Amino acid sequence: MTTARALFKWALRFILLYGLFIVFFMIGSMAVAGVMPDTAISEPGLVSATSGLLIIAFADLLVISALILTSRWSSWKLAGSLSLAYYGAVTFLMQIETWWFLSSITVNAQLLPRLFLMGIPIAFLFIPLAVWILGKGRATADTSPNLALVMPAKQWIWKLAAIAVAYLILYWGAGYFIAWQNPELRTFYGQPGKALPFFTHTANTLRNDPMLFPFQILRALLWTLCALPIIRGSKVNPWWTAVLVGSLFSLPQNIGHILANPLIPMASVRLSHLMETASSTFIFGTIVVWLLHRAHHSLADLIGIFGDREET
Numbered sequence: 001m002t003t004a005r006a007l008f009k010w011a012l013r014f015i016l017l018y019g020l021f022i023v024f025f026m027i028g029s030m031a032v033a034g035v036m037p038d039t040a041i042s043e044p045g046l047v048s049a050t051s052g053l054l055i056i057a058f059a060d061l062l063v064i065s066a067l068i069l070t071s072r073w074s075s076w077k078l079a080g081s082l083s084l085a086y087y088g089a090v091t092f093l094m095q096i097e098t099w100w101f102l103s104s105i106t107v108n109a110q111l112l113p114r115l116f117l118m119g120i121p122i123a124f125l126f127i128p129l130a131v132w133i134l135g136k137g138r139a140t141a142d143t144s145p146n147l148a149l150v151m152p153a154k155q156w157i158w159k160l161a162a163i164a165v166a167y168l169i170l171y172w173g174a175g176y177f178i179a180w181q182n183p184e185l186r187t188f189y190g191q192p193g194k195a196l197p198f199f200t201h202t203a204n205t206l207r208n209d210p211m212l213f214p215f216q217i218l219r220a221l222l223w224t225l226c227a228l229p230i231i232r233g234s235k236v237n238p239w240w241t242a243v244l245v246g247s248l249f250s251l252p253q254n255i256g257h258i259l260a261n262p263l264i265p266m267a268s269v270r271l272s273h274l275m276e277t278a279s280s281t282f283i284f285g286t287i288v289v290w291l292l293h294r295a296h297h298s299l300a301d302l303i304g305i306f307g308d309r310e311e312t
Contacts, residue, residue: 086226090119243286
């Protein structure tokens with residue numbers, strides 16, 4: 001009876017949060033109402049708008065709930081850190097890339113700032129409510145040892161450099177070998193015709209858009225900043241922490257590609273971006289945790305991925 005009662009309480013909490021997520025998501029969507037391009041020009045999504053909203057709410061809620069329930073933190077410390085991490089990873093990092101690539105195609109100066117406003121209700125209103133509803137609203141002291149992110153300054157420097165390089169490799173590799181192979185995507189971004197060889201394409205980008213790679217290095221460091229409170233606050237082992245960070249980086253901001261979207265009106269372009277970014281950002285999230293979850297004392301220690309010693 002106790003188990004059944006507990007399951008019933010958790011089911012009620014999840015249903016309540018599911019409904020609240022949809023409400024706050026729709027409130028956020030009002031920020032772009034009336035300034036989006038004509039939706040009639042967008043090809044249909046993989047699912048209908050209603051089904052897509054339900055899928056997005058379910059997927060996001062799973063990620064947010066997992067991040068809350070696996071944290072050693074509680075109360076406003078958890079709510080504040082997770083709100084900032086979620087907004088940074090899901091809204092800010094996605095929309096600065098929207099600014100970089102789409103401001104000359106489908107996003108005008110009136111729409112762009114509203115895209116940043118759209119994510120505020122979920123991040124800063126729904127997440128604190130979720131912390132309270134899931135029973136983490138009361139401050140509790142966790143006195144267990146926590147060595148996450150504790151390492152010498154030299155390790156921080158070379159690990160951040162390694163993270164930047166790893167992100168560039170994943171970003172550019174997935175972009176070329178997954179997304180750029182779609183002729184409709186190349187046309188959408190103004191480069192129709194046959195895809196150039198990888199190194200020729202890379203050289204042309206370095207020549208014609210030299211700030212792209214420094215911009216992506218900045219994004220890599222911002223991604224890492226979003227991961228830090230998750231890693232530091234996690235009470236589960238590094239493997240599960242890596243899954244959580246990878247999920248935060250990949251799922252909430254990419255699952256929207258299943259819907260029709262006038263900012264990227266062609267369905268095949270959205271699908272290519274979904275496969276490209278969901279895979280690369282998940283892998284990147286696991287790499288960030290692998291490098292940062294604790295100090296590593298030798299190359300063998302580093303390669304012995306997520307060892308049992310000094311776990312998060």
